[in-house]
Amino acid sequence: MSSALDDLSRINLGDQVYERIAKALLTGQMRPNDKLTIRGLSERWGVSTTPIRDAIKQLTQEKVLEQRSPKDVRVPVMTQAMYLEILQIRLHLEGLAAERAAERATPQDLRDLRKLLNRNDKAADRQNLALATAGNQEFHLSLSAVADMPTLQKILKGLWLQMGPLVACYYDMQPPGLNALHHEVIDAMQDKSPDRARLAIQKDILSAKPALLDQITTLRTGLRDPAEAL
């Protein structure tokens, strides 16, 4: 299960810190507008400054973290424009991934995906937020894995990370339910219907749109500058 994590102690510290920050963003342990400092995380996690600096630099470059000023790096507050842009990109790219995945999926791939979906459904039933959000993301990314498109997967991973804090905040108050559309994607893949698979995943992506737009407004008004309270 943790084939990639077993070697965690072997790979370099910077990457470990990267994953740690990524996880914190995805699970809502780091919230929009939170400030990150090299020395702060260094002391908190007992790691020297260099690996922390590496990780923050990379995340900043990927736009997962935002550099507001030379010494002020924060978890970005998603704007509506940014969300809508990411949405368009995802519709195209995840649609592409679903198509190709439908063309290439092996019986084993389909079994694995169904197993994953069952796990997600159970997590949703039990209101296990962390597992449900992680599972949801894993499903979306696994399409590009089945499609055998590593470059595409890397791009999508980045986009998911950017949306991470927003989604985490949302699930925080509005836990996810079962996801029929995910099952429809797999059914389409099993029928070798790229078009249906694409449409299903696109519909799934769009289904979250209204709620996330709401969440964006909530966050931005909630985090409004105290000065505006006049």
Added chain:
Amino acid sequence: MSSALDDLSRINLGDQVYERIAKALLTGQMRPNDKLTIRGLSERWGVSTTPIRDAIKQLTQEKVLEQRSPKDVRVPVMTQAMYLEILQIRLHLEGLAAERAAERATPQDLRDLRKLLNRNDKAADRQNLALATAGNQEFHLSLSAVADMPTLQKILKGLWLQMGPLVACYYDMQPPGLNALHHEVIDAMQDKSPDRARLAIQKDILSAKPALLDQITTLRTGLRDPAEAL
């Protein structure tokens, strides 16, 4: 003209080194299979190890450079599979950029783009490879700029960097000519025809496909391991 470059001395060294390596890749000064070492570049360019390390780390993470083993970072040799994957992604994303650009382009945008194309045509006439390749790339990226989609542009920039060494090798022996399809893209934008703009840019992207596939085969046979020469 160099609004973003005036502050070059102000921004951090790591980013300067990043740009320098990027330029070297795009202009063919660094070739596929070339090995990069921190200390090597450090001495060559008179910069300390830290900024070089930063730049190489970021480029490696973006898959612009390839980490073959823990201490062996190289300019990747593009595979056919990788090229075809990037091609699919670009068809979708640059198509999207062209559509949105066509919807939003202002008269000023159109003037700027035409000016750019004229410059490119002249560069092609004069067989100025460096200018022609840079200009070609600038045109493609400017579509996402006009579309006002910064996230999309960042993704496309990364993909272009990945293809950089391949394109540089190709232009090296097969200089580019005028590009009628680029003009067609702008004409479509001026007519506010997103569909035509998308089709034109997609056609342009595909027009390079056969030649680049050839180039891939050439490179891979040319760089074949000496051991195979039995």
Added chain:
DNA sequence: ATTTGATGCATGATGCATCAAAAAATCTTG
């Protein structure tokens, strides 16, 4: 009371020393 300027602290950038791992070169042995 408000604004402005000076001072000190926090912080990122950079350079460098050290260490362990990898690679290269050299030597040994069959």
Added chain:
DNA sequence: CAAGATTTTTTGATGCATCATGCATCAAAT
């Protein structure tokens, strides 16, 4: 002469000291 073992060299990762800069705080002047 070849293949393996061993030594030497190269190299990336990490930690840390230093430096320049930005920010906040506080006091003084208006």
